Amino acid sequence: MTQQPVRLTAKGRATRRRIVEGAAAEIRERGAVATTLDDVCRVTATSKSQLFHYFPGGREQLMYAVAEYEADRVLLDQEPYLSDLTSWAAWDAWRDAVLARYRQQGMTCPLGVLMTQLTRTTPASREVTARLLQQWQRMITDGVRAMRDQGATAPGVDPDRAAAALLAGIQGGVSILLQTGRLTHLEAALDVGISGLRPPC
C-alpha cells in the first residue's frame, strides 16, 4: 500500500504533512469515527480536491497516513534517549520519558483507535504496528548491546532476548494501563527489566 503520489515538491510534502497533522489532532480530540473528511478540510484549510490530490484513496488512505504519523510519534516521544541508550543515566531518563508519555496519554490510545478504522485493510494496519514494534525493539537492542560492549551489563545478558522481553513488558504495561487506568505495571516492567540488565550490586 503506497500512499503518496510519486513525486511531491517540498511545498507538496509540507501540505501533505499539514493535512496529516491536522487530521491527527482532530482524531485525538474527537475520535476517528466522528472525524469526517470535511472536518479535516476545515481544520487544515484545505479544499476537498486538494485533499484528494494528496490522498486519492480518500478516508482509508488518510487514516493510514495518520496511523503512520502516530506510530512515528510513539518513538519520537522517547527521544533523545531511545536512540542513545549508552549509559545507565540515559536508560533512566528513557524510562522516565516512557512513563511520562503514557501517564499523559492515559486510557486513550490514538494508534489503537486508528487501527479500528483500518478494517478494510487489516494487513495494512498490521504493517504499521509490526514496523513500529520492529523499530522500537531494534533501538532497545542497540542500547543493550552498547551497554554490554562497555562491559556494563550483568553476565549472560542476551541483547535480542532482553530487548524482546522489555518491549513485551512495555506493551503489556500499556495494555493494562488502557484497561485499568493504572501505570503500576508499566513502571514495574521498566524498572524490573532495566535493573535485570545491570550487574548485581
Next chain:
Amino acid sequence: MTQQPVRLTAKGRATRRRIVEGAAAEIRERGAVATTLDDVCRVTATSKSQLFHYFPGGREQLMYAVAEYEADRVLLDQEPYLSDLTSWAAWDAWRDAVLARYRQQGMTCPLGVLMTQLTRTTPASREVTARLLQQWQRMITDGVRAMRDQGATAPGVDPDRAAAALLAGIQGGVSILLQTGRLTHLEAALDVGISGLRPPC
C-alpha cells in the same frame, strides 16, 4: 452486574453451565458476531424460554457469562502449576504451560473477541479483565513470595513488583503474538522474567 437468578438448583447450575460451555465453543468456532441465540439453543439443545430463564438479560448477559468462563479458562489452563509455584521446577513447568496455551491459541483471542461484544456495558467487560488480571497477579505474587521465603530468590526481589512486571511481560507477549503470530516475545518475557527471580549463578 450479577447475572444469575438468586437460587439455582444443582440441576439448574449444570444446565446454565452447559449453555455457557456450548455458547463458548460456538463462539470460538464461528466468532461472537455470527453466533445467535438460536445457534446457542441448537448446539446446547435448549429452548429459547429455557435460555431466557437462565439469562433474562438475553444476548448481552450470555456474552458476559461466556467472557467470565473464558477468563476462568485462562487461569485453569495454567494449572496445576500456577497455584503451586513453590519450586523452580514448577516455575519451568508453568512457563511451558503458558507457552503451550498461547501457541495453541495462536492469533485468536476468545476473550478479546467477547470484549468487543460487551459494548453496551464497557464497565462490565472491564470488570472481567480487571478481575482476571488481579487473580493472575496474586497467584504469581504468591509464587514469588514462596520462593523468597525459601531463600531461593535473587537478593532484593520484591514479590509484588516482580509479579506485576512478569504479568505485564506476559500480556505484552500475548498482544504481540496476536499482532504478529510470533511467540518470541512471550517466550522472552517468561524466560527473562523468571531468570531474573533466581540468584545469579
